[in-house]
Amino acid sequence: MEVVAGVIHDARGRILLTRRTAGRDLAGLWEFPGGKREPGESAEAALVRELHEELGIEAEVGEPVITVPQTYPHKRLRLDVRHLRDWRGTARGREGQALAWVPPHKLASYAMPPADRPVVAALGDPSDYLVTPAPVDGPRWLETLERALAGGVRRVQLRGADAGSAYWPRLVEQAVQLCRKAGAEVLVNGDVGLARRLGIGLHLPAAALREAGGARPVSADVPLAASCHDLDELKAAEALGCDFAVVGNLRETPSHPGRAGIGWAGFARLREHVAIPLYAIGGLVPADLAEARMHGAQGIAAIRGLWPS
Ligand SMILES: Nc1nc2c([nH]c(=O)n2[C@H]2C[C@H](O)[C@@H](COP(=O)(O)OP(=O)(O)OP(=O)(O)O)O2)c(=O)[nH]1
Numbered sequence: 001m002e003v004v005a006g007v008i009h010d011a012r013g014r015i016l017l018t019r020r021t022a023g024r025d026l027a028g029l030w031e032f033p034g035g036k037r038e039p040g041e042s043a044e045a046a047l048v049r050e051l052h053e054e055l056g057i058e059a060e061v062g063e064p065v066i067t068v069p070q071t072y073p074h075k076r077l078r079l080d081v082r083h084l085r086d087w088r089g090t091a092r093g094r095e096g097q098a099l100a101w102v103p104p105h106k107l108a109s110y111a112m113p114p115a116d117r118p119v120v121a122a123l124g125d126p127s128d129y130l131v132t133p134a135p136v137d138g139p140r141w142l143e144t145l146e147r148a149l150a151g152g153v154r155r156v157q158l159r160g161a162d163a164g165s166a167y168w169p170r171l172v173e174q175a176v177q178l179c180r181k182a183g184a185e186v187l188v189n190g191d192v193g194l195a196r197r198l199g200i201g202l203h204l205p206a207a208a209l210r211e212a213g214g215a216r217p218v219s220a221d222v223p224l225a226a227s228c229h230d231l232d233e234l235k236a237a238e239a240l241g242c243d244f245a246v247v248g249n250l251r252e253t254p255s256h257p258g259r260a261g262i263g264w265a266g267f268a269r270l271r272e273h274v275a276i277p278l279y280a281i282g283g284l285v286p287a288d289l290a291e292a293r294m295h296g297a298q299g300i301a302a303i304r305g306l307w308p309s
Pocket residue numbers: 003004005024025026030031032033034035036077079113114115116
């Protein structure tokens with residue numbers, strides 16, 4: 001089932017959600033207005049038609065936000081979400097549905113269908129997730145991180161030293177200061193104790209995900225993420241309450257020669273079965289973002305692709 005929905009802003013920057021009426025699938029949940037494409041109908045034409053039927057507005061369809069493949073108990077769908085370039089008229093619930101104009105930062109507090117969680121993340125959270133390379137030279141590593149932040153990176157995973165090395169905690173502390181100054185979210189790879197001590201997020205390698213025993217290892221006010229390679233790991237990350245996960249490898253990379261990538265089709269197949277936002281990793285660069293979004297990714301995670309040279 002192909003579904004298309006629109007992100008409708010008012011003059012104050014609020015976004016329109018509509019509530020699914022009683023008696024329908026997913027009744028009572030809030031969603032982006034839109035509906036099913038008819039056979040032979042383009043996504044743009046379907047969205048214009050649906051918004052007119054449901055809300056009485058005339059819409060001009062704009063840029064894509066994200067396309068989310070999703071499996072529900074009784075159906076499989078692809079939710080193609082578009083910005084509107086412009087719209088005219090007064091939006092009202094022509095089918096008896098409730099309307100809510102929601103400030104972007106409050107979208108996540110509305111109960112929505114699973115496919116909408118990646119949509120809300122795509123509208124507000126960073127599309128790039130930088131994973132730091134191993135620090136060979138501490139000061140140079142910090143200086144390069146600072147340049148990445150100056151270039152716009154807003155989500156960072158600090159990774160790269162052998163656990164227990166004497167200099168790593170101090171380097172992490174300095175990196176955290178740089179990230180905070182830039183307003184970037186920061187997670188440390190693997191080290192729960194260090195994450196708790198510094199009050200930062202935690203990124204779990206897949207193996208640690210299995211050892212976590214089902215309890216969220218850090219509080220809900222700092223980010224928790226995980227690296228996943230298959231559906232079992234993704235389900236475990238979701239059950240643990242991860243805010244997002246990284247899935248790969250997308251392409252074969254120089255660091256894993258001979259390990260074939262899952263490709264975008266493989267990524268989308270995994271995406272269908274969970275609702276958490278996912279970054280793709282493995283040989284990706286910022287220019288891959290549009291294709292990533294078309295397959296339901298929040299964006300790209302990378303070491304080389306996001307670390308300034
Ligand atoms: N319009 C819209 N639909 C969404 C969103 N998220 C999401 O999972 N969906 C699902 C719900 C529906 O299964 C499908 C949209 O179908 P629809 O709203 O046009 O039709 P419907 O209720 O008659 O669907 P159905 O009961 O016949 O399955 O997409 C969203 O944000 N907007």
